[in-house]
Amino acid sequence: MRTPSLIPDASLPGGGRRRLVRGGIVTACILYVGVLLLLPLVGIIYTALEPGLAKIWETFSLPDVRHAFYLTGVITVVTIAVTTFFGVITAWVLVRQRFPGKSLLNAVVDLPFALSPVTVGLAAVILFGAGGWLEPFFQARGIQIIFALPSMVLVTIFICIPFTIREVVPVLEEIGKDEEDAARTLGASIMQTWRKVTMPNIRWGLLYGIALTTARAIGEIGAVLIVSGLIKGQTETATLFIFTAIEERLYAEAYIVALTLAAVSIVLLITIETARHRIEGRKVRT
């Protein structure tokens, strides 16, 4: 079946040139996306797999690599837990509550988008580093923040705060307050309303936010680099491992770890697309 097109039929007089122009634009787009996005990916896949499966096995057997993935995993899981819990509450407060300073809170939520991760890392050093404002407090209690896991988790959470909030806010705005009100008049408690009405309504938006958060947490390097101190086998995440491995000319190991991160990202990308279809699909239906 032919679908109607805004572009004139190429068989008409004068259509030949238009078709050429159209073909040119399409080709340029494919080249743009292909060369800039796909070629590097192909490069990584090829280089990582080239040394053979034995090398991959060997790389994953290295204690440093295993620890790096473990660390990335811990940071990501804690970040997801914190940003999801507080993100959903913050989104709900921003949409449903009226209070002074609301627009300020709304603006501050986006701060991590605007700040360079390196700045975020530096801010953490100012707070928790040697001579930092909060250092005496934690020092006295024997808790190591900087150059250790706590600061790495903290900066990652900071950077990931906006994702969940920004995905959940529009969904909450779109569904409105009526369903929650209806649940309350039918005798549901606040918790029941939340569990049975609000959560099911925002789940796809929330999933989208969590997927974005995960991708960002796994890939974060700038802020983590500053606060980690790069202690091998202790404060080295997967991205930091790639960073140091390249400096040490361990190219094969670096590519294999990079490929693993890329594979995770592709799974996340599929999740994100699915979630977005569900959100938009519902908008069309209602």
Place this chain on the structure above:
Amino acid sequence: MSTPIVVEQLTKRFGSFEAVRDVSFTAPRGAITALLGPSGSGKSTVLRMIAGLETPNEGRIWLGDVELTPKSVQERRVGFVFQHYALFRHMTVRQNVEFGLAVRKQSKSDRMARVDELLELVHLTHFAKRYPDQLSGGQRQRVALARALAPRPEVLLLDEPFGALDAKVRQDLRRWLDELHRELGVTSLLVTHDQEEALELANQVVVMHEGAVEQVGSPGEIYDDPTTPFVAGFVGSANVLHGVVEGGHVHLGALRVPGAEHLTEGAAATAYVRPHDVRISPKGSNGHDPDGTARALGRVERISSLGWLARLTIRLDGGGEHTLVAHVPQNELDGATEGDLVSVDLRNPKAFDHGEARAEE
């Protein structure tokens, strides 16, 4: 079973804006009471305060002899029907109706029986497995009603329940709600801006305007004996005539409208006359009525047919810019045609002094 709703001196402020001002009324047990007013008159806010969805700044709410004011929404046991249905979109029709029973932890078998009974009542038994977005607007609102009634609420609150539906469906649903109410007899409070809906469905009408109650009465009282200029102008259509009080009449040009005995001599006043209370007769009979009311002359500018009625636009002779709209049965036209001079007679006018009448303009 069913209980009256008593509202005492409710006031609600949003910031410096007073949305509801000192509102008191009683919705009698087992009856339908309509809260009628234009948008922004505070009627929905009153309803939401009764449900507990808004907290009043002042005043009290009672269900029979139980005070609701300190109770939370979930403790109040009111049925609420929203203008835009507010169905749970991720639940089927059955799950929607069951919701109020499930959160109250009723046994599964009781729930099933009650849901079946309600689906039957709203004629949606065959739609139990559908989702809200697979239903028409009228069907959705019936689901919403079944859902509100499921936990056997003591009162039913309806917030513009037909407002989002088209005219034909609205008519059907209105008639159906009337029947349903006769069957169930649950005390109901209906918020609407549609006077026809209020007059047709309600046993009692509370007219609201700018956050305050203008008049409480039966549909007949509201229509025939408006006590404020706002009610006279808002309920039903009316000719609005501005004049001066002289000898118990409102004078405008040659027209003398009776019924102004209670107003100060010489004051500016406004009279409201319904189109069906304007009577015409051929020009020749320009005399005096037994009660001394002088009839005025007017020229028929336009006649259009409303079926058995004719709608006439009449420009008053010597009345300046005044035109009247008259609804006259076709057989009482006496052959009058456009351009004819006729004599005009006004019945049941309601006169208010100008200060009062200004308030609604």
